[in-house]
Amino acid sequence: MVENMTYNVALEKTKHAPDRGDHETLDQAGKLSFLSGHSGQVKTDYCKSCGAHRLALCSGLKGAELSQFGQKSKHKKLNAGQMLFGEFDEAKYFYTVVSGEVRLSRMLDDGRRQITGFKSTGDFIGLGVDGHYAADAEAIDDVVLCLFTVPNMNTSLAEYTEVQSRLMEMMQTEVIKLQNHMLLLGRKTPIEKISNFLCERANRKFLVEGQEDETNSVEIRLPMSRTDIADFLGLTIETVSRTITKLRKLGIIELQTSQNVLVTDLYELQLLANGDA
């Protein structure tokens, strides 16, 4: 699916070159003990027990078709902070997040940064133009990825229409999520931005873990730094911190640690997020 495109990619970026995780071996699918429990010549159906399957590209496949599709996949582990790829790198692989969280970001030459998304379980990573990625991708915490080479992905897309339409659907959802975030960046106040961010984290948790009805309180984990949150919301760390404090003093959230937020009034938080308050 990553095909020939014409789009102006401006300039090569050199900058600091952090740990790119290139030393990480691309373990053959089925050989990772934490996924399959055993190894061998015959590929195990690790896809069947994959925690990301329900949310991922492959969600439309099951049984024999799923394991056949999975044959061409490999896995990769990243430690917190490791870089998966950089903007302008050759787009060789197409990834799906199995566990952990990855941040995608674009930078200006003077260091200003915009995080364009946090990718977690089930999300895909690897869009680009002209055979090159269009953003930096870095692990926020320890991450496990399922990956295909781009050529393999392309043939699989042609072969499995369910995967193709699921990718289409996911890209469509992605576009709308980005438009949503543009509204946030361009027009929302800091308190609306932070509230919106926390609500999204809550919704994501409900999507993954299931939501109890009538819940007005949720526990949210924020594995990323305040700097990451600031660069995602178009704020400074100080404003992020102050705004979180404000929400705390309003009795809407409680901070257990700086990484663990307990939302005590989700309803009110949603009102704030949408600027209705």
Add this chain to the structure above:
Amino acid sequence: MVENMTYNVALEKTKHAPDRGDHETLDQAGKLSFLSGHSGQVKTDYCKSCGAHRLALCSGLKGAELSQFGQKSKHKKLNAGQMLFGEFDEAKYFYTVVSGEVRLSRMLDDGRRQITGFKSTGDFIGLGVDGHYAADAEAIDDVVLCLFTVPNMNTSLAEYTEVQSRLMEMMQTEVIKLQNHMLLLGRKTPIEKISNFLCERANRKFLVEGQEDETNSVEIRLPMSRTDIADFLGLTIETVSRTITKLRKLGIIELQTSQNVLVTDLYELQLLANGDA
């Protein structure tokens, strides 16, 4: 391609209901004099002379295949200011812009608005979730659209792999354009935003009309209002106006009319756009 999705669409929006252009007839393809020159039972190959073809969804098709593909399309005309569809409207059609320009926007309940894109010749319109559009779409100037029903689009996508892969490619480009714009909204200064906007308009013009080499000056048309520009860039009209004045006083642009800008130093404008200056 617009299939079943799960995505939280918040609330119904009522608001002001402007002219939705519903009285406009959906002329059968080939019957519009401005496109085909004559009408009749036999469909004319208006696709072959379509100005959008090179840039559009159908760019991969030619000859008999193209005209067969075009059979299921219809055309629609909108006058400046008319609404094509509203957020949350049922997503019945998938559009391609033939001529003119459409703005896509999302609104907050208190009237704050973010324009998520200006769509012109060749661009597609009509993404949504759960069978509903996710943005308002309004004509900026007089617009001609080529449209398919969503079911027809889906069958055509399955039938014509070139169209399918082209749509994929276009959606991919769209995602990256949106990410780019997020960087602008979150991290760029007013002068960078305006410069960036003007550069994009220039690039678009080059893409459509072809670029003479070594050109350092371009004439750009801005059919949208200052309010639209402000809502696209996350600024106020006053700041848009002042910033344009600043660029004028820097000798980088000249205003022929408020809608017609002559860029006299495209190179410098590009530097400003990227924050390199």
Add this chain to the structure above:
DNA sequence: GAATCCAATTGATTGTGATCAAATGGCTGT
């Protein structure tokens, strides 16, 4: 050509979030 209307521009002031700076808190390792 004058009057009307609306968009765009320019001017004056304010307020909010950025910036600069210091303090606190939570880890790590010894």
Add this chain to the structure above:
DNA sequence: ACAGCCATTTGATCACAATCAATTGGATTC
């Protein structure tokens, strides 16, 4: 337990874009 380190929070000040307000300009109508 303490030092050292870094992330986060809190504090003080500032600057820039938003706001409020007035003027200009261009198009349309009579």
